Amino acid sequence: MTGGTELRRNLILAIETSCDETAASVIENGQLIRSNIISSQIAVHQKFGGVVPEIASRHHLENLPWVVDQALEQAKVSFAGLDAAAVTYGPGLVGALLVGVSGAKAMAAAQGIPLIGVNHIEGHIYANFLAHSDLSFPLLCLLVSGGHTHLVVLEGHGKYRVLGRTRDDAAGEAFDKVARAMGLGYPGGPKIQAAAANGDGTRVDLPRAWLEAGSLDFSFSGLKSAVLNYLNRAAQKGEEVNKDDLAAGFQQAVVDVLVGKTLTAVKQSGVGTVLLAGGVAANQALRQELGRACRKEGLQFFYPPVELCTDNAAMIGCAAYYKFLAGEFAGPDLNAVPGMTLA
């Protein structure tokens, strides 16, 4: 910098509409959360027992202007003060993504600032960079959410090597389906966690799918079926199910596999820093057990605060910052990519 007395602040407005949260955030220098606004549609979808894509899309369009206004207002910045606009363009519900993508493209163009497209999964991983400023590569991330279960090595910003992924249901999906079958309602993660807190996970014996020796892939459909069979058998015999114990048993089975596979991934990759990310990363049992296991192995372990684990735009803004630095901008023809993968 020549003659500059103050380093220029980089401000990015980020927008996230991939599922049922309409979110906007302003991130300063990829680290400071100036605002993080989330308009949740959980109540809207609850009566349908899950997210209804068409209804989600309708609500995003109605909520987005207000959410963006709030994000700017709280950040005390106007559109003119922004350096870039960022948006999630996949993976997710196509109609929902398109609202955010269309809105962000228009805002960037109308303000004459660059547009940055962000992969939602990448955003979840980057929630860790918001929470911790001292992460150094390589990093091993266990990413668990409603749509994804991944073990990924980050070799640098934007450089991913996927070691394992789910072959059927994502972990969060299994939580939702089991919660629905048990009549606990939606969203499943918090409901199962609450019930499990009052239960004993050792009373119901449920299977753990480890797959082939050394495999870092996941499979949760067998576990889900085992819970459904357990419920059906009890119903046929007219027996009362202890839902707390069943929830605890299910949660324990998921956590055991996630923790076990993460440790195997550490051994296979030689990476000594473990990150946890994604909506299911908000699960207390998972945070505690993975933390305990990492301590025992002498590994560094990081996870974002709960509010940055569930879908939000701050994580999108953080991921966008590193793309901004790398000059990775999107064109006005940016489209939603509902089936987008990581790397």
Added chain:
Amino acid sequence: MWILSIDTATKVTGLAVHFKCGLVAESFLHTGKTHSERLMPMVLQLLEQAGIGFGDLEAVAVSSGPGSFTGLRIGMATAKGIAQVRKIPLIGINTLDALAQNGLGFEGLVAPVLDARKDEVYTALYGIRGREISLIGQYEAVSPAVLAERLGSGRERVLFVGDAVPVYRELLEARLGEGAVFLPDSRSLPRGAHVGALAAERLARGERDDIYTLKPFYIRPSEAEATWAKKFGQGG
């Protein structure tokens, strides 16, 4: 005094730039590409060709439905984004109202028909006399057979415009015979210019919508809501 108008209610991407109620520039694309991919590049191109920037816009208008749910949302999210950044009024124009403008010059009834899938069309009936177009009845989603039956029992000639014409033309002709009138594609498909013309009129009357309250006019509830209402009754 510049208005940008956007129409993505059907497979046509229609744009127009008006200045003081006069049409300055227009674009029309009816290709296979998605609105999401082509809309913003087209907007940038048209503004450039018209020799203006976003900062020159006094209002942004959007075809607000009925039409393809996703198409409507792409258009409206785009229009809202521009209006929000530039702090200018947003104006929603009913897609059928805009399409009825295609019938100007015709004397009689005009029925814009948009393909609503599920064997239905979005439609409304208008009367045209000189430069006056007036809505008769209401906007609805209806089966083309029912529509043909209804219009076939009248005596007036009916001009059909819209993307559902090629799909149901035979059915309409079978019932209305000579009473059914059609136009070539260039005058039968939605045009951004008509959205802009109606928007300019609304703006001149001091009317405007805003980014917080304007919603697409879907006509239909989502399938999930419809199913739910059938099961549990309205108002849940």
